[in-house]
Amino acid sequence: MDTRALEVSLLNAKSLCVFTGAGVSQESGIPTFRGENGLWKQFRAEDLATPEAFERNPQLVWEWYAWRRELIHNAQPNAAHRALAQIESALSMKSDGRFTLITQNVDGLHQRAGSQNIILLHGDIWVLxxxxCDFQRRDESVPLHPLPPICPACRSLLRPGVVWFGEPLPSADWTDATHAAEAADVFLVIGTSALVYPAAHLPQLAKQHGAQLIEINPERTALSSLADLFIQGKAAEAFASIQIHIE
Ligand SMILES: [Zn+2]
Structure with missing residues (x-):
């Protein structure tokens, strides 16, 4: 894997915007929850991560999320998570440096690795x-008790603080993400096929505003033909082989 060009781009970036998806967390042992490997009992993610499923059977949906919370709790950030946190601190030393991490992942592994300026496009699995009502809190306890959890303010059911299929992305986060994409001089896509709109719009937006578009994925995607640099491979391996200089 030749990552020299990536290293040069990262060193020279002033406004770096990174967009990550399930592929980054997969290398920490978190399943993608899509396709055969993502099956839990006999259910597909698409049958559980919806407002309708929660209305029909909140207990079942919460059991799935409790299982996922436990998997994530037992996992660790990998080389890609750690490298992104280091790149952020290196960029923050530059007077005009700017770093934004936009993630579709809800697992909190970027935060555990130390990333600070992060936009959670699909929410946070640790938020209830x-x-x-408007009540919410972050709760990392595993196992969660009682299940399903109850709102202390109004006694209604609490739900996971994530964006379900069929729900809109949080509008303030989406606005922040589009601004970061527009301002980027380097836009790095990692571990996502970036196929699902509206998120798929972000790399295109960055490119239209003059960013160098870099993609790291194990296989070519619909985005690859648009990318200025495509690195074929797993994210953790790509970052393990580059040097991050903190001056
Ligand atoms: Zn409430």
Missing amino acids: RCSA
């Missing part, structure tokens, strides 16, 4: 949010 009331299904009726």
